[in-house]
Amino acid sequence: MAARSGEFDLIARYFxxxxxxxxxxxxxxxxxxxxxxxxxxxxxxxxxxxxxxVHFRSIDEPELIAQKVLRVNLSDLAAMGAKAGGVVLTTxxxxxxxxxxxxRFAKSFGEDCAHFDVPLLGGDTVGTPGPxxxxxxxxxxxxxxxxxxxxxxxxxxxxxxxxTLGDAALGLSVLMGKLPDLDEKSAQxxxxxxWVPQPRMAExxxxxxxxxxxxxxxxSDGLAGDSRKICSASNVGMIIHQDAIPLSDAAKAVLExxxxxxxxxxxxxDDYELLITGSSRDISSLGDTVAVIGSVTxxxxxxxxxxxxxxxxxxxxxxxxxxx
Amino acid sequence: MAARSGEFDLIARYFxxxxxxxxxxxxxxxxxxxxxxxxxxxxxxxxxxxxxxVHFRSIDEPELIAQKVLRVNLSDLAAMGAKAGGVVLTTxxxxxxxxxxxxRFAKSFGEDCAHFDVPLLGGDTVGTPGPxxxxxxxxxxxxxxxxxxxxxxxxxxxxxxxxTLGDAALGLSVLMGKLPDLDEKSAQxxxxxxWVPQPRMAExxxxxxxxxxxxxxxxSDGLAGDSRKICSASNVGMIIHQDAIPLSDAAKAVLExxxxxxxxxxxxxDDYELLITGSSRDISSLGDTVAVIGSVTxxxxxxxxxxxxxxxxxxxxxxxxxxx
Numbered sequence: 001m002a003a004r005s006g007e008f009d010l011i012a013r014y015f016x017x018x019x020x021x022x023x024x025x026x027x028x029x030x031x032x033x034x035x036x037x038x039x040x041x042x043x044x045x046x047x048x049x050x051x052x053x054v055h056f057r058s059i060d061e062p063e064l065i066a067q068k069v070l071r072v073n074l075s076d077l078a079a080m081g082a083k084a085g086g087v088v089l090t091t092x093x094x095x096x097x098x099x100x101x102x103x104r105f106a107k108s109f110g111e112d113c114a115h116f117d118v119p120l121l122g123g124d125t126v127g128t129p130g131p132x133x134x135x136x137x138x139x140x141x142x143x144x145x146x147x148x149x150x151x152x153x154x155x156x157x158x159x160x161x162x163x164t165l166g167d168a169a170l171g172l173s174v175l176m177g178k179l180p181d182l183d184e185k186s187a188q189x190x191x192x193x194x195w196v197p198q199p200r201m202a203e204x205x206x207x208x209x210x211x212x213x214x215x216x217x218x219x220s221d222g223l224a225g226d227s228r229k230i231c232s233a234s235n236v237g238m239i240i241h242q243d244a245i246p247l248s249d250a251a252k253a254v255l256e257x258x259x260x261x262x263x264x265x266x267x268x269x270d271d272y273e274l275l276i277t278g279s280s281r282d283i284s285s286l287g288d289t290v291a292v293i294g295s296v297t298x299x300x301x302x303x304x305x306x307x308x309x310x311x312x313x314x315x316x317x318x319x320x321x322x323x324x
Numbered sequence: 325m326a327a328r329s330g331e332f333d334l335i336a337r338y339f340x341x342x343x344x345x346x347x348x349x350x351x352x353x354x355x356x357x358x359x360x361x362x363x364x365x366x367x368x369x370x371x372x373x374x375x376x377x378v379h380f381r382s383i384d385e386p387e388l389i390a391q392k393v394l395r396v397n398l399s400d401l402a403a404m405g406a407k408a409g410g411v412v413l414t415t416x417x418x419x420x421x422x423x424x425x426x427x428r429f430a431k432s433f434g435e436d437c438a439h440f441d442v443p444l445l446g447g448d449t450v451g452t453p454g455p456x457x458x459x460x461x462x463x464x465x466x467x468x469x470x471x472x473x474x475x476x477x478x479x480x481x482x483x484x485x486x487x488t489l490g491d492a493a494l495g496l497s498v499l500m501g502k503l504p505d506l507d508e509k510s511a512q513x514x515x516x517x518x519w520v521p522q523p524r525m526a527e528x529x530x531x532x533x534x535x536x537x538x539x540x541x542x543x544s545d546g547l548a549g550d551s552r553k554i555c556s557a558s559n560v561g562m563i564i565h566q567d568a569i570p571l572s573d574a575a576k577a578v579l580e581x582x583x584x585x586x587x588x589x590x591x592x593x594d595d596y597e598l599l600i601t602g603s604s605r606d607i608s609s610l611g612d613t614v615a616v617i618g619s620v621t622x623x624x625x626x627x628x629x630x631x632x633x634x635x636x637x638x639x640x641x642x643x644x645x646x647x648x
Contacts, residue, residue: 030557031403031541032370032464034471036361043367045445046356047461049414051452079355090373090414090459121369128375130454135414137371137461140356147358217355233354 014103015089018110019120033121035086041141043085046076052094052131057175062101063108064195065134070112071197072220073138075272078204079218081148082140084118090135092128116201148207152215153234153277155298160283160290162203162274164248165223167193169268170261179254186250193248197272203289204274212282221269225317227303230277237299240315241306242266246291266305267318338427339413342434343444357445359410365465367409370400376418376455381499386425387432388519389458394436395521396544397462399596402528403542405472406464408442414459416452440525472531474557476539477601479622483562484607484614486527486598488572489547491517493592494585503578510574517572521596528598530613536606545593549641551627554601561623564639565630566590570615590629591642 037043050072052058056065070087077084089109093102113120118138171194173179174187182190200218207214215234219226223245227238245265247255254261276283277296294306305315361367374396376382380389394411401408413433417426437444442462495518497503498511506514524542531538539558543550547569551562569589571579578585600607601620618630629639 030474031400032368032406032471034366034368034404034466036366036468042358042360043463044356044358045410045412045461045463047412047414047446047448047459049416049448049450049459051416051450051454054450054452076355080358082356086369088369088371088461090371092373092375092457092459122371124371124373124459126373126375126378128378128455128457130375130457131452133416133452133454133457135371135373135416135448135459137369137412139367139369142358144360147356150354 014106015120015123015125018106018113019122033086033088035121035139037085037141040144042144042147044077044080044082044140044142044147045137046073047135047137048073048076049133049135051133054131058132060195062105066105066108067112067196069134069136070109070116071199072272073136074116074118074199074201075197075218075220077138077140078200079148079216079274080140080142081146081204081208081216082142083205084116084201085139085141086119086121087113087136087138088121089123091123092126092133094132095127095129097132146208148204148214148216150215150217150230150233152213153230153236153296155236155296157277157296158280158283158292159238159240159294159296160276160286160292161219161246162200162290163198163271164246164251165219165271165273166251166265166268167248168197168270169222169264170251170254171195172270173264179258181257182254186253189248189250194270197270199272200274206286206289207276210282210285212278212285214276214278214282216274216276219271219273219275222267222318223275224267224303224315226275228301228317230275231301231303235300237297237302237304238294239297239304239306240294243308244291244293266315338430339444339447339449342430342437343446357412359445359463361409361465364468366468366471368401368404368406368464368466368471369461370397371459371461372397372400373457373459375457378455382456384519386429390429390432391436391520393458393460394433394440395523396596397460398440398442398523398525399521399542399544401462401464402524403472403540403598404464404466405470405528405532405540406466407529408440408525409463409465410443410445411437411460411462412445413447415447416450416457418456419451419453421456470532472528472538472540474539474541474554476537477554477558477560477620479560479620481601481620482604482607482616483564483618483620484600484610484616485543485570486524486614487522487595488570488575489543489595489597490575490589490592491572492521492594493546493588494575494578495519496594497588503582505581506578510577513572513574518594521594523596524598527613530610531600534606534609536602536609538600538602538606540598540600543595543597543599546591546642547599548591548627548639550599552625552641554599555625555627559624561621561626561628562618563621563628563630564618567632568615568617590639
């Protein structure tokens with residue numbers, strides 16, 4: 001294989017054209033980018049790293065990986081109630097990765113940035129003898145003092161989620177060949193949910209527009225574990241009604257044959273739905289944006305699952321297995 | 325070896341105490357941090373990734389690596405004329421790295437953040453089967469419209485640098501055992517210059533205070549290659565007077581025995597000094613902050629070295645070798 005282009009060539013060839021769209025990026029020719037938040041807004045900043053075969057499958061299409069890298073970070077902005085402002089991307093390419101892979105990654109990344117109207121402001125491109133990694137830092141803007149936080153939950157609040165839960169974890173099972181009997185339409189749906197997260201930017205802005213007191217976070221590590229993070233930050237507990245958890249038709253099809261997959265739905269990550277708490281009035285104001293799945297209690301740190309048969313048990317951080 | 329603590333434990337144990345110092349970090353408990361630039365200022369953002377045994381030696385002390393990770397990014401802020409505002413740090417730890425290494429890294433990183441008065445606002449901690457990597461994104465603040473840029477050089481400007489050049493490249497040679505005859509005091513000085521960059525925050529602020537038209541960048545990849553980046557951005561050329569390049573006593577001691585080390589001084593990276601152009605009046609106003617090493621020409625893209633014997637030759641991007 002011909003020697004790979006140097007770092008500067010890679011940036012110039014694949015990333016500068018994407019970044020050139022925004023004046024803040026200074027065409028990626030400077031040491032840094034410059035931007036300003038809109039008047040009255042604060043800057044929200046988040047960062048997430050993804051390592052090949054830890055956070056994504058290196059055999060997956062580079063187009064899908066690019067979307068995931070961007071979207072998991074946008075999801076963090078959504079969790080804070082922020083509108084996306086810009087991203088900087090660090091890429092560490094394994095030295096044996098073909099340049100064509102990088103070209104496809106960059107093209108898809110640029111298209112997804114355009115889709116979410118978020119400029120690439122800068123970055124760094126390095127080589128590594130190890131697994132390919134990406135580290136993305138995203139900025140967003142939120143009206144001053146109004147960022148959605150994890151510490152705003154209060155006993156008596158209701159607990160709600162966007163979308164459907166568990167699809168991504170089941171999608172990974174499909175990809176790993178663990179659900180061979182599933183119909184292809186359901187399988188495709190679940191794979192897509194694993195591959196391409198849908199950051200809940202619009203739903204997040206619905207919370208901001210509603211103007212209530214909401215606590216929020218995005219479900220990246222699974223409902224069972226992530227719910228504890230709001231509990232910890234807000235010093236509260238939760239009761240989750242298993243029956244109320246919104247499921248896709250595909251997830252329902254899986255559960256019909258494999259009821260033990262509830263463990264993945266409760267404990268599996270990568271859904272990137274929003275978990276939101278607020279007074280019943282505030283949550284009601286969100287309308288069909290969310291589904292209510294439980295309530296907030298004063299039993300600090302206790303996350304209880306109420307099962308369809310009326311039993312209640314502590315929900316272990318990694319899901320269902322430990323208490324059924 | 326006992327199993328390493330999980331990601332959340334590592335963050336809680338080692339990084340949350342550092343980040344807890346700044347309210348913007350929300351104690352690292354939220355999805356993102358929130359901050360505001362001072363009134364009238366823009367946000368400058370830069371990111372740099374460092375991979376073990378590519379950008380630093382994995383056998384080096386974690387305390388020194390932590391300082392390097394922070395400082396190479398602060399240097400990019402200095403190059404833009406920005407004051408440091410905050411950093412977010414992504415760490416990808418090789419899974420066999422002892423937790424004690426991480427603890428030492430984090431302690432040193434926190435101390436260096438305090439030294440530069442720059443808060444850790446957030447980050448991500450992941451494991452990797454490959455080499456340890458760090459990706460840091462730094463924010464700074466600069467008065468609106470006044471960031472130092474690479475495209476501001478004009479023919480007739482003079483060219484200046486802070487500090488002394490080549491020390492870091494020679495320090496790496498010392499570490500690799502290539503300069504065994506050097507006295508220990510010089511060797512120690514050069515090693516330190518390789519290990520611990522000194523981001524030129526004060527010198528950068530001198531430029532801002534002087535208020536002239538400056539182009540600036542930091543010398544991370546060596547004078548020969550980096551000078552071309554200002555030439556490219558500003559569509560100019562440069563003449564560099566070899567005799568005028570400021571050298572440390574240690575570098576002079578090396579050159580006495582090894583005159584061929586000029587190639588490293590001109591082409592070697594990791595100095596993190598500032599390369600600045602401006603009118604002779606503007607550069608003069610900086611006083612002893614900088615040393616003048618040449619001038620800016622209208623010969624776009626041509627970087628000429630004038631040697632002590634009066635000869636002039638094109639300076640190759642990687643240093644001296646190709647034209648002597």
